[in-house]
Amino acid sequence: MNEINEVGNENVYRVEGFSCINCAGKFERNVKELPGVQDAKVNFGASKISVIGETTVEDLEKAGAFENLTIIPEKVAGQSAKVSNELKKEPKISFIKKHEELLFSALLIALGYTSTFLNGEDNLVTVLLFLSAIVIGGYSLFKVGIQNLFRLDFDMKTLMTVAIIGAAFIGEWAEGAVVVILFAISEALERYSMDRARNSIRSLMDIAPNEALIRRNGHEMLIDVESIAIGDIMIVKPGQKIAMDGVVVKGGSSVNQATITGESVPVSKSTNDEVFAGTLNEEGLLEVKVTKLVKDTTIAKIINLVEEAQAERAPSQAFIDKFAKYYTPIIMVIAALVAVIPPIFFDGSWESWLYQGLSVLVVGCPCALVISTPISIVSAIGNAAKKGVLIKGGIYLEEMGGLKAIAFDKTGTLTRGVPVVTDFEVVNNQVSKNEVLSIVASLEKRSGHPLASAITKKADELGIAYDLNVENFESITGKGIKGSINGTTYYVGSPNLFKEFTDIYSIKAKVAEIQSEGKTIMIVGTKTDILGFIAVADEVRDSSKVVIEKLHDLGIKKTVMLTGDNDLAARAIGAQVGVSEIQSELLPEDKLNSIKQLRSEYGRVAMVGDGVNDTPALAASTVGIAMGGAGTDTALETADVALMADDLEKLPFTIKLSRKALTIIKTNIAFAIGIKLLALLLVVPGWLTLWIAILSDMGATLLVSLNSMRLMIVKE
Incomplete structure (x- = not known):
């Protein structure tokens, strides 16, 4: 090291x-x-x-x-x-070893009170016992506090150091010793609470095995994951956890992916299916070709991003940090005024009011205040990660709770994103169906559009070759594609594309009929002739309608579907899922403008997409939410929130968790400040004591910590 x-x-x-x-x-x-x-x-x-x-x-x-x-x-x-x-x-350090100074100090305090009972509080033995308890129990505190005092660096340890030394100066040896003990206990509570919250995330580290069975050169060997290379064949037996991301090359099984996606229902895996490190192989023997190094696996990225998320300060935390910067010096000034004004101007007792001033220093210790937000943020982000939702910072956690409108991409978000060909007709008798499908598939093979796979899959099913030589291929943004085959330029695209250079009157009625059924229609032809059309449908997710209803029940004022699809098809899908508004036939820049318009109307707006397309719209939204983050590097990197499973049902839970976190943070801040003000009011009648001061601080820290940790158990 x-x-x-x-x-x-x-x-x-x-x-x-x-x-x-x-x-x-x-x-x-x-x-x-x-x-x-x-x-x-x-x-x-x-x-x-x-x-x-x-x-x-x-x-x-x-x-x-x-x-x-x-x-x-x-x-x-x-x-x-x-x-x-x-x-x-x-x-591992035992509790006694770790806190032996504290325990010894507590023993001295007990002996001090025994001596007080036997010899009186001013007896030299009594004083020495309490003084020893203060020095031993508060050594580490004084070491920092006195350094800070000379540097004029006023933090909670400075406050406590001044208060305890002051208590000893006016002869309050017993109370000074007890304050040392109670402050140490308060710090231990704070540390314990934060460690519990951290461990909710750190437990993710233990998910993936550190070794894997690898076959190399015909030999099987158990090696460290850091020594595994891309292309190695990993053998995963039933009941074992998968150590690396990869693709199944042999075998079949069901795999529990709850650690990545939050879904407890096992997923069937066979040849060419992707598997993730940290998931559990439940049944069959799998041979997996490793596709990522250990530092690049999905689980490693999740852990890294979640830990980075904790460094992104939420607005409430930024407020507390700024508040605490001025709060401590102000408390010291107030304590000084409490100590000197009554004796100077109102003939008060110096000893009595100095004691009150010292109590103000103790009650002003901002432990509960500064810990109120970090524990809440870490607890909530850790809980979300375990349920398959990656929230990339406290700011996004808070913003999710304030959303007023949510926009959804259609394909792959509200729908399954796996389109199939439903209709295929040829309207030009000079060409056959097979010829037209071969032309369309040859063009679509070069396209990255989501609907292209449906057409090539249809050609495969019918046994039609689509390896025609295509020249001058070009994608026409938002409208279709074109390319030359044997000297003829063919177009495949929306009716709007063909309206630019030919008349589609002959098939207008058929186009309207198909679009009214929620299908996407693509016309095939040249600039002068229409050869035919293909209709493709994308199935609506089973969960979409339920999720939209839950969002409306949660008080989301508007849900909008944004799609480049035609208006009739969009309305058919929109009606099925129940969104409150449908915007269709949009180009990428139109979606961006729609998000900007929604933000001007509603303030906080989320955009839900696949994390790959519509990047400008995702970036322009208050919170960009990506679907299916598992295995998708782009989704993990570009989104503010990633739903690791390809499942919208995590969205209402995330909003509920965010709102719960906001409520708890505000409650914590109000309580931490309120308990201080209440204790300070006891100064007026002179009732504030060091005991009350430290107990109020310790009690506030304990209650704030416990309240924050409730976020670790929020359920879907």
């Missing part, structure tokens, strides 16, 4: 031991000041730090010495399984 980064390179390290978000910020600042470090960024939610420049693990641990941080290099970017193993190899 003594490796050095090359200058300018970025390296990522796992950090063990963060107790609070302020400590993470201090560690980041310390690392930035290290010689050779150009920049550094801490991801508190994932407990990681990214460092650009030259440094060593020893230097990083020195920068984190104030918190006794442990640094572990993440040697393979995106490969969290290896990091998980390194973490497991770290020696």
